[in-house]
Amino acid sequence: MGATFLAFGAAVAEAGLALGWALACTGAVYGMAGQLVLLQVTATGGAALPATIAATAANARFLPMAVAIAPLLGRRRLRWLALPFIAITPWAAGMRAMPALPDARRLPWFLGFALASWCVAMAATAAGHLAAPALPVAFRAALLFANPLYFALLLAADAGRPGVAPALIAGVLAAPLAWGIGGAWGLPAAGLLGGTLAFLLRRHWPGRPR
Amino acid sequence: MTQADLALGLTVLVGLLLRGAGLLLGGALRPDHPAIAWASTVSVATLAAFVTLAIAAPSGLLATVPLAARLAGLAGGALAWRAFGSRLLPAMLGGLATLLLARLATG
Numbered sequence: 001m002g003a004t005f006l007a008f009g010a011a012v013a014e015a016g017l018a019l020g021w022a023l024a025c026t027g028a029v030y031g032m033a034g035q036l037v038l039l040q041v042t043a044t045g046g047a048a049l050p051a052t053i054a055a056t057a058a059n060a061r062f063l064p065m066a067v068a069i070a071p072l073l074g075r076r077r078l079r080w081l082a083l084p085f086i087a088i089t090p091w092a093a094g095m096r097a098m099p100a101l102p103d104a105r106r107l108p109w110f111l112g113f114a115l116a117s118w119c120v121a122m123a124a125t126a127a128g129h130l131a132a133p134a135l136p137v138a139f140r141a142a143l144l145f146a147n148p149l150y151f152a153l154l155l156a157a158d159a160g161r162p163g164v165a166p167a168l169i170a171g172v173l174a175a176p177l178a179w180g181i182g183g184a185w186g187l188p189a190a191g192l193l194g195g196t197l198a199f200l201l202r203r204h205w206p207g208r209p210r
Numbered sequence: 211m212t213q214a215d216l217a218l219g220l221t222v223l224v225g226l227l228l229r230g231a232g233l234l235l236g237g238a239l240r241p242d243h244p245a246i247a248w249a250s251t252v253s254v255a256t257l258a259a260f261v262t263l264a265i266a267a268p269s270g271l272l273a274t275v276p277l278a279a280r281l282a283g284l285a286g287g288a289l290a291w292r293a294f295g296s297r298l299l300p301a302m303l304g305g306l307a308t309l310l311l312a313r314l315a316t317g
Contacts, residue, residue, distance in 0.1 A: 052220040070234075082233075141275050141313075
């Protein structure tokens with residue numbers, strides 16, 4: 001996880017945005033897929049609206065993740081403290097560890113783990129941003145490749161889960177559309193169109209579960 | 211306020227709303243509800259489109275790396291992923307090392 005935030009910090013520096021922007025993005029968005037898409041669209045001069053739509057589409061998994069983890073966080077008001085930390089690393093660890101814990105210990109466990117991983121993410125982002133300008137060009141370019149590679153591996157590993165492969169193929173096939181549209185609207189248009197088509201195909205494919 | 215700052219603020223806000231809606235709906239909606247399934251599918255498709263563009267047609271400094279080197283980096287990462295028991299860190303190191311070597315080889 002730290003490596004992806006290190007690479008993100010370097011990418012923000014490469015885009016000419018300030019360390020404060022990088023830290024605010026990691027600290028408050030705290031979802032690498034959306035962070036990368038947001039950076040990609042804004043760094044190429046995109047307006048705020050398409051950048052927000054694209055980043056939100058990339059981070060739309062926050063919704064199903066929160067739905068899935070909500071029963072483990074209990075019904076007390078204090079569960080809202082977990083809100084900004086529902087992100088892939090704490091979520092995956094929480095979904096694995098919390099069912100084995102007594103109810104009263106689940107929320108404190110999640111908050112402790114999430115806060116620790118959030119601090120690592122912030123430190124790695126700052127390190128990447130500060131170190132990037134001092135690196136040779138070839139290494140900076142390799143760092144910029146780290147996050148696309150990371151997500152390519154994750155998506156490929158997830159392809160066996162129900163519903164992922166059609167969405168993955170739709171996204172890859174929709175990429176030329178994003179490139180063709182170009183500018184800030186290309187990526188959100190491709191993601192929404194490709195994802196919606198994959199969803200509809202899966203729901204209405206003969207013999208598939210609804 | 212720049213467009214980048216505004217986009218960041220809006221993305222943070224919408225992200226919190228999505229998470230908040232999920233916490234409120236947890237227990238009321240099944241994880242396979244159509245709205246949840248649609249959000250998951252759009253998320254994967256957007257990410258897949260982003261990764262495809264970032265590898266095939268990147269902008270900025272990454273665009274100075276030849277396509278052959280980028281594809282070699284991807285292949286190196288996938289091979290390391292299989293060789294090291296699906297562990298991410300060795301896979302990424304393998305992919306990045308392959309990218310650097312391929313860049314050297316392709317000039």
